[in-house]
Amino acid sequence: MKAEIITIGDELLIGQVVDTNSAWMGQQLNLAGIEVKQITSISDKSADIIAALDGAVKRADIILITGGLGPTKDDLTKQTLCTYFNTQLVFNEEVYKDVEALFKSHGKEVTPINRKQAEVPANCKPIRNKNGTAPGMCFDVNGKLFFSMPGVPYEMKAMMEQDVLPMIKQRFKLPVIFHKTILTQGIGESFLSEIISEWEDGLAWQNMKLAYLPSPGKVRLRITAFGMDRSELIKKVEKQIDLVKPLINDYIYGYENFGEYQPGIEEIVGEMLRKKKATLATAESCTGGYISHLITNVPGSSDYYVGSVISYSNDVKVQELSVDPAVIEQNGVVSREVVEQMAVGARKKLKVDYAIAASGIAGPTGGTNEKPVGTVWIAVATPQLVTAQKFLFGNNRKRNIQKTADAALNMLRKLME
Amino acid sequence: MKAEIITIGDELLIGQVVDTNSAWMGQQLNLAGIEVKQITSISDKSADIIAALDGAVKRADIILITGGLGPTKDDLTKQTLCTYFNTQLVFNEEVYKDVEALFKSHGKEVTPINRKQAEVPANCKPIRNKNGTAPGMCFDVNGKLFFSMPGVPYEMKAMMEQDVLPMIKQRFKLPVIFHKTILTQGIGESFLSEIISEWEDGLAWQNMKLAYLPSPGKVRLRITAFGMDRSELIKKVEKQIDLVKPLINDYIYGYENFGEYQPGIEEIVGEMLRKKKATLATAESCTGGYISHLITNVPGSSDYYVGSVISYSNDVKVQELSVDPAVIEQNGVVSREVVEQMAVGARKKLKVDYAIAASGIAGPTGGTNEKPVGTVWIAVATPQLVTAQKFLFGNNRKRNIQKTADAALNMLRKLME
Incomplete structure (x- = not known):
């Protein structure tokens, strides 16, 4: 069974947006036993969309299209599909109810332009969109399945998982x-x-x-x-x-x-804390809240995570985390002594079992010969001890922040094991 | 002038790798005045490569190909280009010298398999690769330019900048x-x-x-x-x-x-604070440090940003931000009263000019009829006033966190203007 993916949007061709949809769809199709033959990105022009469909239908049994379904004038996919399948748009009551419900949940009335979102080609089976106003569409024509989905990644992904893949699996016997x-x-x-x-x-x-x-x-x-x-x-x-x-x-x-879910370190650590019925806090300097952000990205993290003191300035380190100013003076703010005091301070102040602290030079400036950009100290305080470790990462600020957070969570994981 | 991009590699079709090359090349071509008509990703199969070339040559004047130039058995682009142009591989002394130099710089001898990297189609002009063993190739056939480049992003980018774009600009008059x-x-x-x-x-x-x-x-x-x-x-x-x-x-x-660097809202706000010589802190509940993370992603943010209290638990809100427990009791933790107290508390505690506070229900659970998932209160405290606003976002946790951070930074921007 062969599939093709067609992504529509000038933003892809001029490189304003990277097409991440295709890779995700390719992976999902592949895991379902479907070979992806070609991925084609084209502009929002009717003639180009039709030419791409003509090409794809010769090579594949399943054609997935994303993009061009917005309510605005630059989006032409729906009208073009009508031309391609020689049919016309009809108003769909069910789709309209979804659009109406979505607007109501935001406390708004449906505008005339959004009413048009409920019009779909007469020969399609609409696919509900719980996350946006544009419905998906399934066309079963001459033994081939065509799907048209919005280009907004989370809308497309929900549709693929809930409707498109189940429909494909029901329709074809897949290897x-x-x-x-x-x-x-x-x-x-x-x-x-x-x-x-x-x-x-x-x-x-x-x-x-x-x-x-x-x-x-x-x-x-x-x-x-x-x-x-x-x-x-x-x-x-x-x-x-x-x-x-x-x-x-x-x-x-x-x-x-390939394709197996790999839990992030923040999920692994979260699960360990939950099992231990233990609590966690962070004290962050160079990571500026990124460790806390990773931890709180996990649903239910409030069960074990109480919060953080982001001590970007030294004053905050001293006042909020009880770091001794003389220790900063003597060792510098990026040092074993300071991160250990930060971790211990956060553990006491926020009344938790475990605390993580990080202080480093994220860059691009602030490095010295002795402590170059990328130098980071990380400490973990537990009910039994406090321990710190030095790392030397690279010279890219964002990657240094990410690497510090990963290393910090990994230190905590090892200590809890 | 029209161009097409063909990216070759099974890893793109099965979604193991996201094709970031195309977006980058599309942007470069566009900035040079060239319209990209189509991007096509195909597998490492000769027949598919030839079919893609046949299609592209009908629509475009310039065809850029990446991938399939490695020395291993799965890479077939070079042989396929010989078939397409009806020619054969010839050993190129100049290319060999580059391969030899690259190996020497790593203290290694050229192996027989890498010697083959110096074979190129007889009708091409080779393009030097300073970062790898696979040369690029330029074909000028029937008034059209074809370029074949490695798929490794930094090798391709260096070739595009140093050779491919200059060759295109010399050959065609561009709008x-x-x-x-x-x-x-x-x-x-x-x-x-x-x-x-x-x-x-x-x-x-x-x-x-x-x-x-x-x-x-x-x-x-x-x-x-x-x-x-x-x-x-x-x-x-x-x-x-x-x-x-x-x-x-x-x-x-x-x-x-387009093509110029685009500042994020966190950079715009940072620049405003720097000009005012003002300082900022945050008090975050539902965003869990994400606002702070955005702010501190900006190099030099320590000039105006002092830190944050991430008060994920109510205890931390009361103890660290001086929120009145009776106010939480009466209004709930997601309320105008509580975020205003958080913002004022952070402003006082962290001794800053401006403070942002956010409290909301990020989801997926924790919503009620009165306050569904996605309900967020944001407050900004300035030297003159404190103001709060209610938002109703969606039901996706990660997106709610992002939207809250954007809205909060935007509120601050408006107040500072």
């Missing part, structure tokens, strides 16, 4: 595609390929495919197998991994099962 | 495309479009194009003009902006010149 990726580090693509050349040729005999995905310092090796029985495919792939492992064992640092 | 984007906040796409409907119709008469780019809480309005004289186009667009400004002035928070 299984299984990927497993070997993560290697410390060897270049070409050297790797010479070592595993014979094994790679053997893969092809087994109807499996290998891809090299190089990135700075790392090469990911993706093995792909096709079939009808998932557990058999997994066995086949694992057998091949057992064969290649002895050849490159020194370079392997992990594996990735 | 000018000018975009300017109006950044609006606090009004939905459909309401906006009704207000500016007449103005929008006038734009079309002036041969300009308008696009709506909605994202949570914001709508960007992009005006595009085409011509031969850049300064004339800028004048034309600025005149239209002067016309629309009085209609939507309350919602405009900035402008973006």
Whole structure:
């Protein structure tokens, strides 16, 4: 079963927006056993949309379209689909009720322009949109399925999960595609390929495919197998991994099962705190609230997280976290002594079991020879102890903030284990 | 002048990698006055590459291809280009010297598989790659330019800047495309479009194009003009902006010149504070540190930002921000009274000129009939006053947090103006 994705919008072609929808849809389709043949991005022009549809329908059985469904004049997908399928727009009462409900939930009345959102091509089955005014549409024509969805990522994703994928699975008998990726580090693509050349040729005999995905310092090796029985495919792939492992064992640092949900460190830590019935607070300097933000992104985090003192200035460190000004004077604000006092101060002040503290030089300025940009001290205070560790990250401010937060949460995880 | 982009690699189709190359290339081409007609992503299969080239050459004068140039067996672009142009690979001494130099700089000898990187189609002009072993290639055939570049982003970008764009500009006389984007906040796409409907119709008469780019809480309005004289186009667009400004002035928070750096609301607010020599603090409940994170993402924010009290629990609100427990009891924690006390408390406690406070129900649980998920109160305290506003966002936790932060920074911006 083959699919194609068509994303519509001038913003994609002029590079004002990166098309992240296609990758997400590609992954979902692939996990469902559907091969994506082509992804095409085109402008909001009727002729271009029709040409793209004409091309896609020759190659694929399922065509997914996103974008161009807004209520404004620059959006033309719905009218173009009418032309393509030789039909016209009709007002749909059910869709209108959804639009009305959405407006009501925001305390507003439906405007005439939004009333038009309830008009859909006569030959489509509308797909409800719980997150926006533009309905999705499904067309079942000449044995092929066409879906049109909004380009707003969270609207499209909800529709894919709740309606589009179930509709595809019901309509077609799908095979299984299984990927497993070997993560290697410390060897270049070409050297790797010479070592595993014979094994790679053997893969092809087994109807499996290998891809090299190089990135700075790392090469990911993706093995792909096709079939009808998932557990058999997994066995086949694992057998091949057992064969290649002895050849490159020194370079392997992990594996990735494509498409499996991987919980973030903030979720792992949250779950540990919940089980321990323990509470957490943070005291942040260079991360400026980012650790707290990660923690509170997790629904239900108020069960274990009480809050934070973001002490961006030294005054706040002294007044709110009881850091000794003499200790700052003596060791500098980026030091073991200061982060340890911050962590202990936050733990006492906010009355929690665990506290994380971070102080560092995020950059781009503020570095010295002794403490260059990227120098970060992180401390964790527990009911039993306080411990601190020094890190040296890079010279990119945003990445330094992210790396500090990851390292801090990871320190807490290790201490709680 | 029209261009098309073809990106090659199974990893793009299965969604293991997001295609960021296309957006970057699209932006560069657009800034050079070249219209990108289509972006096509296809698999590493010869037949698919040839079909994509056949399609692109019918629509465009310039065709840019990335990917499939690695030394490993899964990469087929070079051989396929030979088939397409009916030629064969020849060993290129100049390219080999580059490959050799790159290996030497890593203290390694060229392996046989990397020697093959120096073979290029006989009819191409090779493009040097200073960052990797795969050369780029330029083909000038039947009045059209074809470029093949590696898929590794930094290798491609260096080639585009140093060779590909200069070669295109030398070969073709290019027009000018000018975009300017109006950044609006606090009004939905459909309401906006009704207000500016007449103005929008006038734009079309002036041969300009308008696009709506909605994202949570914001709508960007992009005006595009085409011509031969850049300064004339800028004048034309600025005149239209002067016309629309009085209609939507309350919602405009900035402008973006496409291709130029675009400041976020946190940078705009930061610049205002710096000019006023004023200081800022935040008191955050539902946003959990996200407002603080946005503010401190800006280099140099320590000049005006002192810190925050993240009061996720009520205890912290009472103890650290001096919120009256009786006021919480009476009005609930998501109320005008509580956020106003939070803002005033933070302003006093952290000794700043301005303080922002937010309290709301981010979701997914915690809503009631009276205060559903998405209900947020935001307050700003200034040296003169404290003011609060109620918002009703949606039911997505992460988006509610983002929308609250944007709305809070925007409230501060308006009050400072």
